[in-house]
Amino acid sequence: MGIIMTSSPTDTSTPPVTLAGFTEPNDARMFGVVMALASEVYVLKAEVHRLTAALEEKNVVGPDALEAAGRTEAVEGWLSDEQAAFTAEILRPWLDPDPIADVRHFMSDE
Numbered sequence: 001m002g003i004i005m006t007s008s009p010t011d012t013s014t015p016p017v018t019l020a021g022f023t024e025p026n027d028a029r030m031f032g033v034v035m036a037l038a039s040e041v042y043v044l045k046a047e048v049h050r051l052t053a054a055l056e057e058k059n060v061v062g063p064d065a066l067e068a069a070g071r072t073e074a075v076e077g078w079l080s081d082e083q084a085a086f087t088a089e090i091l092r093p094w095l096d097p098d099p100i101a102d103v104r105h106f107m108s109d110e
Contacts (some may be wrong), residue, residue: 026094029093031095032093033090033093037090052066
């Protein structure tokens with residue numbers, strides 16, 4: 001089932017991650033995308049592992065049946081739609097800039 005991460009970091013001296021060091025908006029956006037993807041991958045891997053383990057433990061379905069199910073027309077259609085939606089969401093920070101415009105010029109005393 002791929003890489004299994006069984007231990008968690010125990011070093012509490014590591015400072016928390018903030019976006020304060022990113023001076024370029026695109027850097028912060030990229031970091032946000034990477035973190036969102038990493039979080040999603042972690043959650044999905046855990047869910048797939050739990051579901052697969054439960055199905056195999058109860059002898060409901062085995063690895064061959066799971067593989068065959070992935071090749072059905074319904075699943076292939078879902079994957080196509082999901083890929084388009086996922087790609088649009090990943091590119092959203094660049095295609096749809098922040099909704100709040102730069103208003104610094106309104107703050108000037110001049």
